[in-house]
Amino acid sequence: TILRLMKPTAGKIFFEGTNILPWAGDRLRQLRRQMQIIFQNPYSSLDPRQKVGAAIMEPLVIHRVGQKASQRERAVYLLEKVGLDSTALDRYPHEFSGGQRQRICIARALALNPKFIICDESVSALDVSVQAQVLNLLKALQREFNLTYIFISHDLSVVKFMSNRIMVMNRGSIEEIDTAENIYRHPTSDYTRQLIAAIPQPALLK
Incomplete structure (x- = not known):
């Protein structure tokens, strides 16, 4: 609801001091570049028929940010930031572990350089040892990119x-x-x- 993916039944939603509930069309589209989400289940968050590179570049394509070459460069950069390498670009989600898939989802959430990310039970589907790695990664990325999280758990x-x-x-x-x-x-x-x-x-x- 905060991201306007679902219609609220009551109340207001403030982002940077402005009620965004009445926003629609291009104004809402521009807002969504600044707000992203990392879902709970990395297995269902990624299209099994879509290669990892395409998944990370998809937000850039939708919002018409850059050309194909620069979009691919951005995807490689983000994969490295989450601890994966460029070989992941041309592989499919089923080739990765749950922790690696969630790292891919994190990279996708960062594609548009957002200010604000909702982490919706983002580690609850992972093994405990992997949870710690992903949590430390999220904190490191928060410091590096000056991100605000709403962490739901x-x-x-x-x-x-x-x-x-x-x-x-x-x-x-x-x-x-x-x-x-x-x-x-x-x-x-x-x-x-x-x-x-x-x-x-x-x-x-x-």
Whole structure:
């Protein structure tokens, strides 16, 4: 809904201080260059019939950014940024592991040089060891490209690792919003306290 992929039933959506809910047409199209999403499941996020290079270049083609040669250069650059090499361009998604596929999805999300990315349960489908690698990659890319993330997750230890500010939601309603430090040390909502109590303590100390 934040990205206007689904129509909201109520409320407003603010981006850089402006309510974008009424936007449509070319104005909305330009906005979408600045806002991207990394979905939960890297297996269903990529078209199995589309080569990796085409998948990463697709946003550039849709928004008419550059020519074919420069689009390919951008794809190679982004693959290297996520820890893959140029040989991935001409391969298909089924040739990669889940962690590698999610790296490809991250590269695709970066194609248009966005300001803001929604990470929707972006590591929950991965093995725990691979989760750590992808989370560290996301943090490194955030620093390098000055990105803002909304990181959606049910795993509060992952949320603590990734977040500066946290919004706790329960059945579609906001329970509380605060810094990550305050949420974990001084939660004000009973629901938040229950969530934190359910986390193994070693996870909170990371």
